[in-house]
Amino acid sequence: MKFETGMENNTSELCDGGECESCPTDPNLLIEFKGAIHALGGKWKLEILFTLMNGGVRFGAMRRALVPITQHMLTNQLRELERDGLVSRKVLAEKPLQVAYELTDSAWGLAPAFRELLAWSKIYGTHRHAEAGETTLGAGLA
Known part of the structure; x- marks a missing residue:
């Protein structure tokens, strides 16, 4: 069975078959692609980023929005997203202590x-x- 993706005619845009910087066989391009996938890969990362597309969200509200995510899993995924520059963490000057997360410019990209x-x-x-x-x-x- 032949499976068509609709991308068959788009291959010439990247490379004309010769050696070029944007050629899909370029190992450096593959490394960059893997880095991007690693930053987005994770059980809940895409869901977290999608939730934050509506603006900053407090930790508790995010956890309720992403049921059945555990507190531990949410904390770990947020830390990784923050480390990769996709999410910023803000401690709010409230009592009790509140933390909110929002997308960085990099994530909005x-x-x-x-x-x-x-x-x-x-x-x-x-x-x-x-x-x-x-x-x-x-x-x-x-």
């Missing part, structure tokens, strides 16, 4: 990529799930 992922999901996500269901159904009938 991901907004176009998130929009593209949502568009991709609308086009291919449902289609992919429907095909998986047909495959499972077909296997059960065989």
Whole structure:
């Protein structure tokens, strides 16, 4: 079965087949790509970033928004996002102590990529799930 992604005609934009800095076979490009994926990879990181797209959120409110995330997991993921420069932590001058998180400019730079992922999901996500269901159904009938 041939699977088309719609990206087949986009390969010439990066490279004309010769040696170039943006060629997908460039090992440095792969290292940069892995770094970006590592910064976003994690069980809850994308959900956290998506939650923060509406503005700063206090820790407790974020935890309630991301049920069933544990306090420990949320703390760890926020620390990693902060270390990678995607989230900033602000201690609020309130009693009891309150902490809020917000996206950095670096994270806001991901907004176009998130929009593209949502568009991709609308086009291919449902289609992919429907095909998986047909495959499972077909296997059960065989």
